[in-house]
Amino acid sequence: MSDRPGKWFEPDLARSALHVTRREFLERTCACAGMATLVATGLPAAAGALGNGPWSDDEHEILGIREASWYEKLDEKRVECKLCPRGCVVDDFERGYCGVRENRGGTYYTLVYGRPCSLHVDPVEKKPLFHFLPGKQAFSIATAGCNIECLFCQNWQISQTRPEDLRSIELPPARLAREAERASAPIIAYTYSEPVVFSEYMRDCAIEGHKRGIRSVMISNGYIQPGALRDLCRVLDAVKIDLKAYQDGFYRDMCDGELEPVLKTLEILKEQGIWFEIVYLIIPTLNDKMEEIRRMSEWIRDSLGPHVPLHFSRFHPTYKMQNLPRTPVSTLENARSTAMEAGLQFVYLGNVVGHEGESTYCPSCGERVIHRIGYQIVENLVDGGACSCGELIPGVW
Ligand code: SF4
Known part of the structure; x- marks a missing residue:
């Protein structure tokens, strides 16, 4: 299955800010209100600095800039992000790797709080979650940013982009929950890009959703620190994790990440008793060896349990990996047989419409x-x- 943005959900714009990028907002605001210092510093956007001082109250309110959770203040106005295993140590006026968290004067800010750039209503099967409220609709949102870079990312236009370069809308958590209710969606899904990087927004949306009986699911790469994950498990109802390979070399070469933290995430999800499912995208020649799939299946069986659903998904050429073919259906079928022989009870195939493995x-x-x-x-x-x-x-x- 491919969780790509579909038809844009149109919120009630009378109650939501107009679509505008952060850069457009700053430019207009500066032109109108004489706040020239905001963009006249000459600092390049790539350096993350659109101004040269602490965020003003107006910026906090209108741009969705909030102090981050999950970080520690260091000396010389540096901060250490405690959200994902990358553990970025960020100097003043700089951003972390994901591009959506910025140090201003020794205080760390999230730049995407309440600012989704994608808004769609999808069946929960598209995430995919097959054992969680089947047939129900998921109000699906994303902001810019990701904490790894997969060369085969299908949503790279938003995951590998900075928030000031994407159109977004203002949608605070309480309003988002109202919109989900208006769309008759009993689920809010945090998806498409990487929700770990907008964890503060996800957490507060989940809390507001629960007030209306709406549940929350995180569709994630699982690249998160244990402390932050345990905090989020208190407000999430289900999680889908992309296990991209069962070899650290793949994570390092293809994703600029590491395998071990993702396995740790899966163990914590089991420990926390939250419902979760796993997706494994099979890419020809890179992670399609049956020996690797057998070892991964045995690890899932022994460490997580044979009942955990495992979805093998078909690869399509995309982003920086246009040189490989689509996954042969026979490879997907062999993987499914291998995982079931290892003892897994619920093994699915994705992106093969009409197959019995669905x-x-x-x-x-x-x-x-x-x-x-x-x-x-x-x-x-x-x-x-x-x-x-x-x-x-x-x-x-
Ligand atoms: S969430 Fe972003 S800033 Fe924080 S450690 Fe990860 S990549 Fe770095």
């Missing part, structure tokens, strides 16, 4: 309990969380 089967009697075609639920026989034979089907139904 459906859910009872691990006891073999009955097809949820029949899917693409993102559509054709039939759902799960009753009270169980198959007709009485076998419990794990998930949130």
Whole structure:
């Protein structure tokens, strides 16, 4: 499955700020109000500095700039970000690797709080989450930024872009929850780019959503520090993690990241008792060896449990990886067989519409309990969380 932005959801703009990039806002504001210092410093945007002092109250309110959580103040006005394993140590007037967190005078700020650049209503199957409220709609949002760079990123236009270079709208958490309710979506999904980098916004949206009976799911690369993850688990209802390979070299060469923190994230999700599913995108020649898939499946079985759903997804050439072909369906089928032979009970195929690997089967009697075609639920026989034979089907139904 590909969780790419679809049709833009149009919020009630009478209550939301007009679409405007941060740079446009600053330019207009400076022209109108004489706040020349904001853009007249001559500092390049790439350096992260659009002004040369602490954020003004107006900027805080209008631009969604908030003091970050999960960081520590160091000497000489430096800060250390405690949000993801990168642990950026950031000098004054600089940003962290993800480009959406900035040090101003020794205080660390998130630049994307309440400023989504993508807003869509998708079936939860598109995330994909197959054992979490099947058939329900997910009000899906993203901001700019990511804390790794996958050469095969399908949403690179937003994940690898700075917030001032993207159009966004002002949508504070309480208003976002109202819009989700207006869209009849019982789920808010934080997705498309990397929600870890907008964790403050995600946390507060989840809290506002819960006030309206709306649940929250994080669609993530799992590259997050344990402390921040445990904090977020208190407000999230489900998580999908992209396990991009089962080899550290792949993470380093293809994603500018590391494998070990992602495995740690999965162990913490199990420890926290939150519902989670795993996606593994199979890329020809890079992570498609059955030996690697067998070892990963055995680790999932032994460390997380055989009931954890694993989705093998089909690769399509994109971003900086245009030179490889689409994954052969036979490779996906071999991977599914390998994972099931290792003992995993719920193994799915994604981006292969109409394949039997899209459906859910009872691990006891073999009955097809949820029949899917693409993102559509054709039939759902799960009753009270169980198959007709009485076998419990794990998930949130
Ligand atoms: S969240 Fe961003 S600023 Fe923080 S450590 Fe990760 S990449 Fe660096």
